[in-house]
Amino acid sequence: MTNPQAIIIPEIQDLLEREQWDELRDVLQELHSADIAEIIKALDRDDEKINVFKNLDDEKSVEVFEHIEGDDRSFILPLLPQREQKNILNEMSPDERADFFDEITTEEVQHYTGMLNKEAKEETRLLASYPSDSAGGIMTTDFVTLSEDMTVAQALKRIREDASDAEQIYSLYVVNKQGKLVGIVTLKDIILANPNRKIGRMMDHKVMSVTADSDQEEAANLFKKYDLHALPVTDQYGTLIGIITFDDIMDVIGEEDTEDIYRFGGVKETEFSYFQTSAPKWARQRITWLLLLVVTGFVSGFILERYEEALTTVVMLAFFIPVLMDSGGNAGTQAATVVVRGLATGEIAMGQAIKVLRKEVLIALMVGVALAILTAMRAVIMHSDYSLALTVAIAMLATVTVAKIAGAMLPILFKKLGFDPAIMSGPFITTIVDIFALILYFELARLLLGID
Amino acid sequence: MTNPQAIIIPEIQDLLEREQWDELRDVLQELHSADIAEIIKALDRDDEKINVFKNLDDEKSVEVFEHIEGDDRSFILPLLPQREQKNILNEMSPDERADFFDEITTEEVQHYTGMLNKEAKEETRLLASYPSDSAGGIMTTDFVTLSEDMTVAQALKRIREDASDAEQIYSLYVVNKQGKLVGIVTLKDIILANPNRKIGRMMDHKVMSVTADSDQEEAANLFKKYDLHALPVTDQYGTLIGIITFDDIMDVIGEEDTEDIYRFGGVKETEFSYFQTSAPKWARQRITWLLLLVVTGFVSGFILERYEEALTTVVMLAFFIPVLMDSGGNAGTQAATVVVRGLATGEIAMGQAIKVLRKEVLIALMVGVALAILTAMRAVIMHSDYSLALTVAIAMLATVTVAKIAGAMLPILFKKLGFDPAIMSGPFITTIVDIFALILYFELARLLLGID
Numbered sequence: 001m002t003n004p005q006a007i008i009i010p011e012i013q014d015l016l017e018r019e020q021w022d023e024l025r026d027v028l029q030e031l032h033s034a035d036i037a038e039i040i041k042a043l044d045r046d047d048e049k050i051n052v053f054k055n056l057d058d059e060k061s062v063e064v065f066e067h068i069e070g071d072d073r074s075f076i077l078p079l080l081p082q083r084e085q086k087n088i089l090n091e092m093s094p095d096e097r098a099d100f101f102d103e104i105t106t107e108e109v110q111h112y113t114g115m116l117n118k119e120a121k122e123e124t125r126l127l128a129s130y131p132s133d134s135a136g137g138i139m140t141t142d143f144v145t146l147s148e149d150m151t152v153a154q155a156l157k158r159i160r161e162d163a164s165d166a167e168q169i170y171s172l173y174v175v176n177k178q179g180k181l182v183g184i185v186t187l188k189d190i191i192l193a194n195p196n197r198k199i200g201r202m203m204d205h206k207v208m209s210v211t212a213d214s215d216q217e218e219a220a221n222l223f224k225k226y227d228l229h230a231l232p233v234t235d236q237y238g239t240l241i242g243i244i245t246f247d248d249i250m251d252v253i254g255e256e257d258t259e260d261i262y263r264f265g266g267v268k269e270t271e272f273s274y275f276q277t278s279a280p281k282w283a284r285q286r287i288t289w290l291l292l293l294v295v296t297g298f299v300s301g302f303i304l305e306r307y308e309e310a311l312t313t314v315v316m317l318a319f320f321i322p323v324l325m326d327s328g329g330n331a332g333t334q335a336a337t338v339v340v341r342g343l344a345t346g347e348i349a350m351g352q353a354i355k356v357l358r359k360e361v362l363i364a365l366m367v368g369v370a371l372a373i374l375t376a377m378r379a380v381i382m383h384s385d386y387s388l389a390l391t392v393a394i395a396m397l398a399t400v401t402v403a404k405i406a407g408a409m410l411p412i413l414f415k416k417l418g419f420d421p422a423i424m425s426g427p428f429i430t431t432i433v434d435i436f437a438l439i440l441y442f443e444l445a446r447l448l449l450g451i452d
Numbered sequence: 453m454t455n456p457q458a459i460i461i462p463e464i465q466d467l468l469e470r471e472q473w474d475e476l477r478d479v480l481q482e483l484h485s486a487d488i489a490e491i492i493k494a495l496d497r498d499d500e501k502i503n504v505f506k507n508l509d510d511e512k513s514v515e516v517f518e519h520i521e522g523d524d525r526s527f528i529l530p531l532l533p534q535r536e537q538k539n540i541l542n543e544m545s546p547d548e549r550a551d552f553f554d555e556i557t558t559e560e561v562q563h564y565t566g567m568l569n570k571e572a573k574e575e576t577r578l579l580a581s582y583p584s585d586s587a588g589g590i591m592t593t594d595f596v597t598l599s600e601d602m603t604v605a606q607a608l609k610r611i612r613e614d615a616s617d618a619e620q621i622y623s624l625y626v627v628n629k630q631g632k633l634v635g636i637v638t639l640k641d642i643i644l645a646n647p648n649r650k651i652g653r654m655m656d657h658k659v660m661s662v663t664a665d666s667d668q669e670e671a672a673n674l675f676k677k678y679d680l681h682a683l684p685v686t687d688q689y690g691t692l693i694g695i696i697t698f699d700d701i702m703d704v705i706g707e708e709d710t711e712d713i714y715r716f717g718g719v720k721e722t723e724f725s726y727f728q729t730s731a732p733k734w735a736r737q738r739i740t741w742l743l744l745l746v747v748t749g750f751v752s753g754f755i756l757e758r759y760e761e762a763l764t765t766v767v768m769l770a771f772f773i774p775v776l777m778d779s780g781g782n783a784g785t786q787a788a789t790v791v792v793r794g795l796a797t798g799e800i801a802m803g804q805a806i807k808v809l810r811k812e813v814l815i816a817l818m819v820g821v822a823l824a825i826l827t828a829m830r831a832v833i834m835h836s837d838y839s840l841a842l843t844v845a846i847a848m849l850a851t852v853t854v855a856k857i858a859g860a861m862l863p864i865l866f867k868k869l870g871f872d873p874a875i876m877s878g879p880f881i882t883t884i885v886d887i888f889a890l891i892l893y894f895e896l897a898r899l900l901l902g903i904d
Contacts, residue, residue: 032658034677156643163640170622170639187622187639188615191608206484224706225486227699246698247679253702254676257709258793264713265789265878266782274794275804279811283818286786290852293782294823298830300774305834308767315764318773319756322886323749325777330718330745330879334738337717341710342726352727359731366735371746378750382757400742426717426878427782434774 008035009042016048025055033060037067040076050079058084062091071276074104077112086115093167094120095140095248098127126241135219136212138252139233139242142167145175148182148200152193159187168245171230174203181232181240183207209234212241216252221346223249260344263422264337266293289427296431300438307442310451316383317445320375320392321438327371328399328437329430335360335407336429343411343421353412357405364404368397391441391448399437406433460487461494468500477507485512489519492528502531510536514543523728526556529564538567545619546572547592547700550579578693587671588664590704591685591694594619597627600634600652604645611639620697623682626655633684633692635659661686664693668704673798675701712796715874716789718745741879748883752890759894762903768835769897772827772844773890779823780851780889781882787812787859788881795863795873805864812860813853820852843893843900851889858885 008031015024028036036056040049053076056064065073065088077085089097089112101109101124113121123141130136144162146155155172163169172190174183183203193202209232210219219231223246231249233242262268268285277285304311311317339356342348348356372393379389407429411421445451460483467476480488488508492501505528508516517525517540529537541549541564553561553576565573575593582588596614598607607624615621624642626635635655645654661684662671671683675698683701685694714720720737729737756763763769791808794800800808824845831841859881863873897903 030658032678034679160644163644169643187643191621191639192612192615206482224702226484227486227702229698246681246702250676250679250698250702250705253705253709254797257705257713258797261709261713261716261793262789265716265785267786267789273799274790275799275807275811279814280818282790282811283815286783286815287819287822289786290779290782290819290823291826294775294779294826297775297778300778301771301830304771304774311770312764312767315760318763318770319753321770321773322752322756322777322890323746325774326749326752326879326883326886327742327746329781329882330742331738333717333879334719334741337714337719338726341713345706345710347725347727355727359727359734362731363734363738366732367739367742370739371742374743374746378753427778427785430781430882431778434778438774 009039012039012052013043013048016051021055024052028052028056028060033063034067036060036064037069040064040068040072046075049076053080054084058087058091062088066092066096069273069276073100074108085112089115090117090120093140093142094123094127095138097124098137099132101128102132130212133216134212135210135214135216135231135233135244136242138216138219138248139212139244140167140248141242143230143243144169144172145240146172146185146199148174148176148198148203150199151195152190152197152199152202153195155185155190155199156195159190167243168230171228171243173207173232173240173243174199175240179239181207181209181234181238184232207232210244211236217256219244220249220252220256224253256344260340260420260422263420264340264425266290266425266427289425293427293431296435300434303435303438303442307438307445310442310445310449313451314388314445314449316385316388317442320379320395320441323375324392324395324399324437324441325430325434327396328403328433329426330403331364331367331400332403332407332429332433333426335363335404336411336426337407339408340411340421343415348412350412350416353409356408356412360404360408361401364401365397368400371400372396387449391444394448395437395441395444398440399433402436402440403429403433406436461491464491464504465495465500468503473507476504480504480508480512485515486519488512488516489521492516492520493524498527501528505532506536510539510543514540518544518548521725521728525552526560537564541567542569542572545592545594546575546579547590549576550589551584553580554584582664585668586664587662587666587668587683587685587696588694590668590671590700591664591696592619592700593694595692595695596621596624597692598624598637598651600626600628600650600655602651603647604642604649604651604654605647607637607642607651608647611642619695620682623680623695625659625684625692625695626651627692631691633659633661633686633690636684659684661692662696663688669708671696672701672704672708676705708796712792712872712874715872716792716877718742718877718879741877745879745883748887752886755887755890755894759890759897762894762897762901765903766840766897766901768837768840769894772831772847772893775827776844776847776851776889776893777882777886779848780855780885781878783816783819783852784855784859784881784885785878787815787856788863788878789859791860792863792873795867800864802864802868805861808860808864809857812856816853816856817849820849823852824848839900843896846900847889847893847896850892851885854888854892855881855885858888 040052043049053061061084142165144159144166146158159169170187172185173181176182183205184207185199185203189202208222208226212233212235222228222231229246231244232240233244235241266289339348375396376389376393379385379392414423415421492504495501505513513536594617596611596618598610611621622639624637625633628634635657636659637651637655641654660674660678664685664687674680674683681698683696684692685696687693718741791800827848828841828845831837831844866875867873
């Protein structure tokens with residue numbers, strides 16, 4: 001299972017070069033649409049991308065278009081023949097179409113909407129009315145519904161009729177006359193049941209669902225907790241309007257984790273991928289935090305100025321500033337990492353702040369003592385100064401303890417205030433712990449070294 | 453969909469307190485096994501946990517046991533009646549049983565293996581022969597196989613017979629007489645096909661699979677890329693030995709992301725959850741990095757000692773040390789965050805190092821100039837010293853640039869050397885960029901401020 005693209009891409013480039021369209025079509029026919037999408041992404045020249053696309057059959061070109069990411073889609077579509085544009089736009093699954101419309105300009109949306117048939121237009125209007133990170137934004141409207149008074153045989157007939165359009169037919173939702181979601185049966189239940197049995201008598205009334213305006217993360221958590229195949233989406237009145245399938249959710253899980261990881265690393269997320277985001281845009285996404293943290297860093301500078309006297313008297317004090325700052329930042333980042341992730345996976349609940357605090361203080365004392373001894377040894381060995389050793393040891397222990405407490409508690413506090421706990425990122429905690437560490441260090445020095 | 457546990461837990465505690473077993477059974481009957489597992493986790497007293505368990509019916513106690521995490525499992529099982537222990541151990545799905553056996557002591561494994569029937573023993577032996585993070589370690593052996601010469605009607609009969617045991621029946625694998633995997637059909641295909649059609653004529657020969665010793669992350673990537681329901685696992689000869697289902701993969705995706713996030717935050721992962729890992733164990737998981745980074749931090753101290761002369765002459769130099777160190781660390785962490793995540797999701801490929809480098813240098817110059825101006829302004833405003841302003845501005849720009857380059861390139865280099873790129877964590881990059889920043893800063897100061 002090593003990267004098959006490495007062999008296929010040169011082969012395809014060669015066929016394109018020699019304009020051997022029949023052979024190209026044969027090769028493409030054998031490939032999975034996800035692989036073709038990757039190949040298109042990897043090709044350098046625009047005419048190559050287009051020519052691969054033009055040699056796909058109708059069904060495959062829809063699938064490949066769904067798999068392509070970001071900018072490539074909006075650039076390829078207008079270069080295809082009108083008939084193929086229409087085919088792709090009408091045949092692609094409603095949720096993918098909504099994603100695509102999210103990525104392009106309003107003018108382009110208007111232009112392409114004109115090519116849609118009536119049904120596709122309505123689907124698009126419905127999906128566009130929900131934010132792209134809500135349950136309504138990721139659901140599809142292609143699903144099979146059953147009614148309570150159907151027999152198993154009638155249900156199977158309905159499933160057979162609708163199967164070709166439906167995104168999945170393994171979890172089937174039962175609605176009443178008003179379209180309200182009232183139950184769920186699985187295809188497995190139907191296969192195993194007596195053909196004359198009524199759906200209403202065998203369905204499970206306890207059906208998990210979300211409303212369309214729920215956050216996609218809530219939907220993802222239900223999938224993970226209950227091992228769901230699909231999750232029905234209702235409007236506020238309980239009417240079934242869409243379903244979310246597990247493959248959409250796998251993307252959501254990745255996206256949500258990327259968002260958390262970026263925030264925690266002090267980076268704002270961009271809509272597009274790493275390479276498709278321009279350098280100036282990346283710079284904008286990163287500068288906010290950096291500027292904020294530079295200003296916070298100035299505070300550390302002011303603190304040093306305030307203790308200029310001490311620093312001039314005992315210049316050795318300066319030698320331990322980096323190690324104190326680094327250790328505080330690192331210890332705080334560790335605690336914040338574990339707590340932010342715990343909050344995201346639900347492992348740590350909001351009511352458990354005290355339990356977390358107790359644990360982190362214990363951990364801090366253990367690692368803090370070890371680091372303090374090591375730092376004190378350096379002071380004794382290099383400078384033979386026991387008062388300095390005592391000063392740096394106490395400062396180290398206190399810094400690590402405060403760092404662990406801040407790293408663990410600030411994300412919980414932020415979540416309580418309704419913000420994303422991942423905003424309490426490594427860089428942020430590092431910078432604020434630094435301020436504390438410096439003040440404490442110099443105050444200890446004044447006390448223990450008798451400066452001033 | 454707000455936390456239903458908040459209401460149910462007190463109700464259950466009340467029923468337990470008043471020993472109203474019939475009512476307790478009624479309440480439990482209505483709950484999903486994933487919810488009951490959460491309730492057991494949340495209950496404080498051990499006797500409460502046991503009593504909830506004892507009031508579940510046979511089928512549900514197996515499901516709940518599968519959903520419980522970590523230590524609770526090994527403590528509850530021996531306290532149940534012998535008959536129930538046997539039932540749980542034999543009826544739980546093979547992959548869950550293998551996970552459980554991974555968590556307990558060798559003596560316990562031997563004891564519980566004695567309670568297994570012949571089939572369960574064999575399954576356990578097979579699964580135990582693969583590492584827990586390999587495809588073989590997460591697969592299940594409960595699956596339905598079809599043969600090429602079966603008709604659709606015969607296949608349906610086989611599916612009906614095996615459905616109750618099988619973990620999923622929506623992707624069905626076709627094997628030849630030697631048990632080698634030769635194709636795949638979906639239940640959808642079978643439902644739609646003519647009953648007399650041969651499976652061999654309708655199956656898809658191109659079936660995605662992994663060998664049992666592949667990494668679970670490879671399996672997860674195939675699920676994400678190809679939107680799979682299930683993935684067959686073969687031995688080295690191509691014999692079908694198990695399947696991985698999408699619900700196992702959702703857990704894997706979460707686990708792999710947690711592993712990356714922890715490493716990046718400078719924390720070693722533990723086998724168990726946050727609360728189930730003791731404080732001394734957490735301390736051990738965190739101390740390695742901290743000690744290593746303290747020693748690296750000492751290097752910064754040595755550098756300051758080497759420039760003691762400069763520092764004593766111009767004490768103002770010290771005031772800018774924190775802001776330079778913080779900015780370098782933060783800029784490097786941002787770049788590393790984006791690159792480590794890009795490598796994990798496959799967004800950034802190994803061949804694209806130069807492309808990443810160009811992009812990060814561009815970003816660094818943009819944000820670096822902004823930060824340099826801000827820092828220089830502080831030097832001018834607070835100290836009216838233009839040479840100092842020039843020194844800190846150049847040092848800032850160079851530090852940010854080096855930090856972005858190191859943050860982006862070290863993870864790629866590490867991956868090339870065969871290590872996990874996430875080891876190039878925020879704390880690590882921060883600490884090494886600090887060393888560079890200090891040397892550069894003082895050398896610039898000597899040059900521009902004419903010290904020495």
